[in-house]
Amino acid sequence: MSLRIGIEPQSRWLTLAAGESLRDALFRAGIEFPCGGKSLCGGCQVQLLAGEIEPDTAEKEYFSAEDIASGWRLACRLKPQNGMRLRIEQWQHRAAAPILSDTQSIEPGCEETYRIAIDLGTTTVVAQLLNMATGEVLSVVSRLNPQAAYGADLMSRIDYARNDEGFAQLVNTVRDCAGAMISELIHSSGIDSALVDRAILVGNTAMHHLFSGIDVAPLASVPFSTIHGGLRRLESAELGWKGVDELAVWVLPCLGGFVGGDVLAGLLATQLHRERETSLLVDLGTNGEIVLGNRQQLICASTAAGPAFEGGGILMGMQAAAGAIDAVELKDGELCCHVIGQQSARGICGSGLVDAVACGLELGWIDPSGRITREDKRIPLTSDVYLSQQDIRQLQLAKAAIAAGIELLCAQMAVSKEAVINVFLAGAFGNYVDVSSAMRIGLLEFTQHQIKPVGNTALQGARLALGLASDVYDEQLREEAADDTDKVQLPELTAITEKVVHFSLGESQAFQSLFIEKTKFPESSATPEYQPEV
Amino acid sequence: MAHDLKEKLKEALLDLNNDATLDYVQQFLAADEMTAKQAVDSIAEALEIVGRRFQEGDWFLGELVYAGTIAKEAMDVLTPALTADDARANCGTVVVGTIEGDMHDLGKSIFINYARSAGFDVIDLGVDVPAETFLEAVNEHEPLAVGMCCLLTPAAGGVGRVVELITERDLRARTKIIIGGAAMTQAFADEIGADAYAPDAVTGTDIIRGWVG
Ligand code: B12
Numbered sequence: 097m098s099l100r101i102g103i104e105p106q107s108r109w110l111t112l113a114a115g116e117s118l119r120d121a122l123f124r125a126g127i128e129f130p131c132g133g134k135s136l137c138g139g140c141q142v143q144l145l146a147g148e149i150e151p152d153t154a155e156k157e158y159f160s161a162e163d164i165a166s167g168w169r170l171a172c173r174l175k176p177q178n179g180m181r182l183r184i185e186q187w188q189h190r191a192a193a194p195i196l197s198d199t200q201s202i203e204p205g206c207e208e209t210y211r212i213a214i215d216l217g218t219t220t221v222v223a224q225l226l227n228m229a230t231g232e233v234l235s236v237v238s239r240l241n242p243q244a245a246y247g248a249d250l251m252s253r254i255d256y257a258r259n260d261e262g263f264a265q266l267v268n269t270v271r272d273c274a275g276a277m278i279s280e281l282i283h284s285s286g287i288d289s290a291l292v293d294r295a296i297l298v299g300n301t302a303m304h305h306l307f308s309g310i311d312v313a314p315l316a317s318v319p320f321s322t323i324h325g326g327l328r329r330l331e332s333a334e335l336g337w338k339g340v341d342e343l344a345v346w347v348l349p350c351l352g353g354f355v356g357g358d359v360l361a362g363l364l365a366t367q368l369h370r371e372r373e374t375s376l377l378v379d380l381g382t383n384g385e386i387v388l389g390n391r392q393q394l395i396c397a398s399t400a401a402g403p404a405f406e407g408g409g410i411l412m413g414m415q416a417a418a419g420a421i422d423a424v425e426l427k428d429g430e431l432c433c434h435v436i437g438q439q440s441a442r443g444i445c446g447s448g449l450v451d452a453v454a455c456g457l458e459l460g461w462i463d464p465s466g467r468i469t470r471e472d473k474r475i476p477l478t479s480d481v482y483l484s485q486q487d488i489r490q491l492q493l494a495k496a497a498i499a500a501g502i503e504l505l506c507a508q509m510a511v512s513k514e515a516v517i518n519v520f521l522a523g524a525f526g527n528y529v530d531v532s533s534a535m536r537i538g539l540l541e542f543t544q545h546q547i548k549p550v551g552n553t554a555l556q557g558a559r560l561a562l563g564l565a566s567d568v569y570d571e572q573l574r575e576e577a578a579d580d581t582d583k584v585q586l587p588e589l590t591a592i593t594e595k596v597v598h599f600s601l602g603e604s605q606a607f608q609s610l611f612i613e614k615t616k617f618p619e620s621s622a623t624p625e626y627q628p629e630v
Numbered sequence: 631m632a633h634d635l636k637e638k639l640k641e642a643l644l645d646l647n648n649d650a651t652l653d654y655v656q657q658f659l660a661a662d663e664m665t666a667k668q669a670v671d672s673i674a675e676a677l678e679i680v681g682r683r684f685q686e687g688d689w690f691l692g693e694l695v696y697a698g699t700i701a702k703e704a705m706d707v708l709t710p711a712l713t714a715d716d717a718r719a720n721c722g723t724v725v726v727g728t729i730e731g732d733m734h735d736l737g738k739s740i741f742i743n744y745a746r747s748a749g750f751d752v753i754d755l756g757v758d759v760p761a762e763t764f765l766e767a768v769n770e771h772e773p774l775a776v777g778m779c780c781l782l783t784p785a786a787g788g789v790g791r792v793v794e795l796i797t798e799r800d801l802r803a804r805t806k807i808i809i810g811g812a813a814m815t816q817a818f819a820d821e822i823g824a825d826a827y828a829p830d831a832v833t834g835t836d837i838i839r840g841w842v843g
Contacts, residue, residue, distance in 0.1 A: 318758045492690065
């Protein structure tokens with residue numbers, strides 16, 4: 097028997113399948129638990145607005161009698177009951193905060209049209225509606241990528257998509273999500289949907305393929321490369337989107353391997369490919385993507401950092417949500433932690449982790465090999481939150497993968513790190529992490545004046561691309577695309593995709609010893625030099 | 631003297647001192663009252679400590695890899711000097727590779743290094759190894775064990791296939807199967823019917839050592 101529960105402040109009803117857990121049902125609806133959901137931290141507090149549910153022992157321990165009386169419970173302990181209503185507003189996420197959805201205008205154009213830019217992230221999807229005549233962003237919506245229900249990380253989704261049914265599910269889920277977000281944008285801004293003529297989507301290679309309905313099997317195994325990463329053009333009708341009949345939907349091309357259209361968008365946003373001097377673009381995430389180059393030469397790579405930067409695989413790790421330590425500072429030899437939201441700390445997110453380790457190094461609590469020197473083998477942060485030795489090890493793996501990747505690309509292009517003028521940091525983590533802490537742990541072996549956090553360049557680039565595809569192209573391309581979908585091109589983008597060389601770190605002989613070397617932390621705040629033999 | 635040299639060799643290895651380690655190994659070989667077997671034993675003792683330090687988190691990849699490399703160099707010098715008896719007592723062949731679809735190399739190489747230092751004869755099949763190649767190697771070398779490494783979720787199915795193939799050919803009595811790497815778990819080992827899962831290279835080496843006999 098299925099049952100329904102209400103969610104506030106969203107004011108929506110969820111229908112649960114028989115036996116489905118609250119966690120799974122919320123996830124389906126795009127609401128993610130702010131914590132591990134294993135009754136360890138009390139992170140998933142919710143308020144029961146309707147429904148009679150007795151607290152269990154864990155809840156009685158966690159909440160005061162008054163809290164219990166006013167309906168506070170732990171979502172991980174709650175057995176869903178028909179008709180119950182929950183308030184989950186306190187699960188505020190920082191992901192929806194300004195970085196991911198920045199709303200800078202673009203150059204005003206003369207066309208009286210409205211267009212949509214979408215950043216199709218593995219975790220979060222952000223969509224914006226722009227008035228092309230003024231260049232202004234009219235409205236923004238963001239949602240968790242509902243594909244996460246089929247696997248939190250990209251590789252599990254790629255694995256899930258290996259049979260036809262799983263593939264269809266992932267394709268439909270992401271298309272429906274984007275379609276629903278577009279409807280929401282149009283409705284909320286009250287414009288005539290007939291005036292919306294184009295949407296541009298950017299995402300990593302897997303998102304590009306899944307949205308476009310292309311098989312992701314080539315991404316599942318060696319050599320992890322696809323020949324179908326080109327620019328795609330689809331019609332809203334074939335995507336099954338209702339209420340937007342005449343919408344041309346573009347998916348920006350990939351650069352190679354796991355380096356997708358979101359990174360291409362990053363190039364458009366930073367104009368790295370147009371400069372005489374060499375710059376670096378780094379998207380610090382589970383899959384770190386790196387592009388190095390200038391107007392002559394461009395080289396890119398993906399380097400697999402793992403989930404540590406997002407708090408994954410860390411004992412008390414959590415997302416950047418309420419209750420997470422997101423910054424740590426040393427004041428007079430004491431650690432001071434900043435916590436998101438008006439709460440006491442119950443975990444630590446990626447930016448807090450990097451800070452805490454940087455402070456630990458300064459205090460001598462962690463030695464350059466990463467060993468905790470304290471008797472208790474912990475880095476205590478607050479009365480409840482600490483880092484374990486294994487947490488430091490996870491961070492070492494993640495930072496080594498990025499640092500080694502950057503160094504190899506520099507060596508490959510024969511540019512010294514000093515000669516790189518800009519180190520652009522894209523993505524949420526790159527913009528929240530404290531630059532000096534990232535330098536201290538050797539994640540970014542550059543100087544402060546080289547490093548420039550530049551926000552969500554995927555979305556910025558998608559916005560800029562809205563003006564690239566003119567209607568003339570549209571017509572011509574529609575015909576070409578009918579013959580061969582791999583032939584759709586836009587000159588501005590082709591200029592980049594043809595120039596960029598994808599460097600597969602997995603095939604590099606030099607990578608491994610460099611990677612091991614980079615797991616170490618710098619001795620002191622000064623950046624050490626290490627020249628790999630390539 | 632004997633005891634002294636054994637301790638010194640152990641300490642040199644634990645200090646990650648390559649030159650000193652090889653120096654003591656030479657002293658072992660030069661001294662009449664010492665045998666190569668004794669040097670091998672003290673290297674094994676040192677590696678056990680290395681393993682414990684790694685498991686407890688005191689040491690990390692750099693130290694682990696370096697200790698493994700030094701031990702291997704020492705073993706290369708010592709192996710020819712082992713008597714036929716010693717050699718037979720220690721030996722067993724192990725076939726190791728990273729499963730098809732996956733090219734992660736590091737963890738597998740560390741395991742190989744440790745297994746070699748523990749006296750195993752390791753056939754390294756490399757990375758991206760198809761199930762059939764594992765089977766061929768098992769037929770050819772009749773190993774004590776097959777070790778498979780897998781870090782990628784989508785590649786995990788291949789590991790199960792190797793187990794199936796080896797089981798189908800009725801080779802399980804002769805050859806045991808051990809798996810490792812970040813995409814592997816004890817639960818997965820149970821599910822596909824592998825003999826063992828190892829969370830790290832040192833535990834893995836201990837496990838296969840337990841199979842000698
Ligand atoms: C280093 C690394 C790489 C290097 C690999 C270098 C090399 N030649 O090996 C590079 C950068 C090339 C790489 C590439 C990729 N990687 Co990678 N990589 C990692 C990373 C950071 C560390 C892995 C590692 O070496 N660990 C250290 C070793 C020592 O640990 P270990 O392998 O677990 O081995 C130990 C034990 O498991 C055991 N063991 C291992 N094998 C065996 C076998 C036996 C028989 C036994 C007994 C024991 C044993 O012993 C070892 C020591 O104790 C992890 C993330 C992480 N934080 O773990 C991702 C990770 C494994 N990679 C991942 C991915 C997806 C990739 C890519 C496919 C895609 C990408 N993101 O770029 C690419 C491939 C691209 C290409 N074209 O080649 C994912 C896998 C996700 C999943 N669940 O499937 C991870 C988890 C990162 C992530 N995104 O979350 N990667």
